[in-house]
Amino acid sequence: MKVYTRYLKIKSVKKIEIINISQTVKEAVKESGIKEGFCLVNSMHVTSSVFINDEEEGLKQDFINWLEELVPYDFDRWLHNKTGEDNAHAHLKRTIMGREVVVAVTSGKLDLGPWEEIFYGEFDGQREKRVLIKIIGE
Amino acid sequence: MKVYTRYLKIKSVKKIEIINISQTVKEAVKESGIKEGFCLVNSMHVTSSVFINDEEEGLKQDFINWLEELVPYDFDRWLHNKTGEDNAHAHLKRTIMGREVVVAVTSGKLDLGPWEEIFYGEFDGQREKRVLIKIIGE
Amino acid sequence: MKVYTRYLKIKSVKKIEIINISQTVKEAVKESGIKEGFCLVNSMHVTSSVFINDEEEGLKQDFINWLEELVPYDFDRWLHNKTGEDNAHAHLKRTIMGREVVVAVTSGKLDLGPWEEIFYGEFDGQREKRVLIKIIGE
Numbered sequence: 001m002k003v004y005t006r007y008l009k010i011k012s013v014k015k016i017e018i019i020n021i022s023q024t025v026k027e028a029v030k031e032s033g034i035k036e037g038f039c040l041v042n043s044m045h046v047t048s049s050v051f052i053n054d055e056e057e058g059l060k061q062d063f064i065n066w067l068e069e070l071v072p073y074d075f076d077r078w079l080h081n082k083t084g085e086d087n088a089h090a091h092l093k094r095t096i097m098g099r100e101v102v103v104a105v106t107s108g109k110l111d112l113g114p115w116e117e118i119f120y121g122e123f124d125g126q127r128e129k130r131v132l133i134k135i136i137g138e
Numbered sequence: 139m140k141v142y143t144r145y146l147k148i149k150s151v152k153k154i155e156i157i158n159i160s161q162t163v164k165e166a167v168k169e170s171g172i173k174e175g176f177c178l179v180n181s182m183h184v185t186s187s188v189f190i191n192d193e194e195e196g197l198k199q200d201f202i203n204w205l206e207e208l209v210p211y212d213f214d215r216w217l218h219n220k221t222g223e224d225n226a227h228a229h230l231k232r233t234i235m236g237r238e239v240v241v242a243v244t245s246g247k248l249d250l251g252p253w254e255e256i257f258y259g260e261f262d263g264q265r266e267k268r269v270l271i272k273i274i275g276e
Numbered sequence: 277m278k279v280y281t282r283y284l285k286i287k288s289v290k291k292i293e294i295i296n297i298s299q300t301v302k303e304a305v306k307e308s309g310i311k312e313g314f315c316l317v318n319s320m321h322v323t324s325s326v327f328i329n330d331e332e333e334g335l336k337q338d339f340i341n342w343l344e345e346l347v348p349y350d351f352d353r354w355l356h357n358k359t360g361e362d363n364a365h366a367h368l369k370r371t372i373m374g375r376e377v378v379v380a381v382t383s384g385k386l387d388l389g390p391w392e393e394i395f396y397g398e399f400d401g402q403r404e405k406r407v408l409i410k411i412i413g414e
Contacts, residue, residue: 001313001414003312003413003414005312005380005382005387036141036143037139037141037274038176040314042378042379042380043389044388044389044390044392045389045391046328046329046389046391046392051233052184052237053229053233056221058219059216059226059229061217062217062226062229063233066230070208071342078334078338079335079337079338080330080334080335082334083332083334088334088335088338091329091330091335091338092338092339095327096233096234096372097233098236098237098374099374100377100378101237101238102178102240102378103180104143104180111270111272113181113182113268114182115184116182116183116184130389132380132387134314134380136274136312136412136413137139137141138139174281175277175279175412176410189371189375191367191371192367194356195355196354196357196358196364197354197356199355200354200355200356200364200367200368201368204368208346234372236371236374239376240318240378241318242281242408242410244410249281249408249410250320251322252320253321253322
């Protein structure tokens with residue numbers, strides 16, 4: 001079995017931002033030399049996500065607007081914000097979008113469908129966060 | 139390490155439909171000859187899901203009704219629909235339901251609980267889509 | 277390849293409860309002797325979740341309150357409850373929170389970020405349920 005581990009550092013420009021990381025994950029797969037296996041990509045933080053969807057600006061804004069309706073920032077609404085934080089909403093938003101993806105590696109490449117792109121979804125940004133890429137296989 | 143890869147083709151009858159694919163995944167595990175490992179089942183499209191829940195008609199309709207409330211079709215509401223698409227809602231619905239499942243394989247079988255069934259959730263159907271089954275183990 | 281499988285039994289005190297299982301999963305990793313690989317932790321039931329977030333009492337209550345808004349218990353609202361069940365809401369709540377997590381194992385430990393804790397989320401409790409921990413690697 002071969003194993004590859006890489007930590008990405010990401011610092012978003014905005015508080016809430018959706019960043020395409022597909023290219024970096026593809027490079028990691030190439031660098032790993034793994035031909036067949038599974039690639040795990042996960043946020044190492046509890047206020048951000050890794051998810052797969054379509055690369056289209058309108059859609060990314062739809063996600064952000066819709067998440068704000070489902071889970072408003074609304075400081076006074078959330079008990080967690082009594083601890084000195086103001087990011088309760090970000091914990092809940094990330095839960096909707098998911099922490100991680102597992103992508104198949106086939107013939108040395110990410111086995112993605114035609115529209116699948118891998119995104120980092122930041123909901124409490126403007127500070128350095130980490131994403132883990134781990135690949136196991138042969 | 140043993141590896142098994144299979145692509146399912148699915149064309150739903152309705153635009154929105156929940157289809158039980160447990161039997162096909164079970165057959166794939168058997169065919170793979172893998173006794174211990176992980177089985178990844180994922181949609182290769184960004185407007186459909188793979189998820190695990192209960193096989194019960196009322197519940198499947200509850201999911202469909204509830205998703206329509208959380209993320210209405212509402213053409214004019216979504217920026218993504220300005221690109222010529224009308225499926226913004228399907229991208230968001232699939233996000234709630236999830237892209238993939240990872241199921242343990244133990245003693246040559248999917249290690250599922252008593253009520254766990256694997257479903258393909260289609261939110262923009264009536265055309266051919268693909269699901270990936272990939273199993274790694276020994 | 278090394279493989280480790282363990283079934284946890286969990287019986288919640290309340291109908292809806294969020295229980296930190298990080299310590300048990302860490303012990304499983306140690307017991308497995310696996311240094312590099314993937315650790316799958318999943319609920320074996322369709323009305324409960326395994327997810328990763330922050331260990332903070334206010335936040336756990338925020339999750340419970342918010343899920344009740346998104347998916348009220350409301351017996352008469354859900355078709356699934358016509359089967360003699362009253363837990364339709366629990367099937368939908370668990371879908372929001374997720375069935376499983378896949379966590380990297382690096383240098384013999386769960387490769388978690390500083391605030392990541394693993395939780396079992398019960399939405400139809402007060403009876404014995406099972407969680408599966410499966411680790412593959414070397």
